[in-house]
Amino acid sequence: MGVSADSAATQRKFIEKFELEFPMVPDPDRAIIEAWGVRKVLGITAERTTFLVDPDGRIAHIWEKVKVEGHAEDVYRVLERLRAEKG
Numbered sequence: 001m002g003v004s005a006d007s008a009a010t011q012r013k014f015i016e017k018f019e020l021e022f023p024m025v026p027d028p029d030r031a032i033i034e035a036w037g038v039r040k041v042l043g044i045t046a047e048r049t050t051f052l053v054d055p056d057g058r059i060a061h062i063w064e065k066v067k068v069e070g071h072a073e074d075v076y077r078v079l080e081r082l083r084a085e086k087g
Contacts, residue, residue: 005028
């Protein structure tokens with residue numbers, strides 16, 4: 001899921017424009033952003049951070065300063081590594 005400080009209407013446009021297949025959560029008061037400690041503003045946009053949460057609700061991996069290109073592949077590699085370690 002994605003979280004951003006944008007309104008639900010803005011997020012809907014973003015989801016449609018980029019044909020996203022995951023839900024977005026509006027966080028206009030930045031409560032979630034603050035709780036997860038990712039409120040780092042760079043110019044006009046927020047820095048992207050990805051959290052991989054395991055089935056038990058624990059954070060299994062964190063990517064900071066995410067660049068979109070190649071990110072999905074990197075997440076997949078980490079998922080595969082974690083699955084192999086778990087057996």
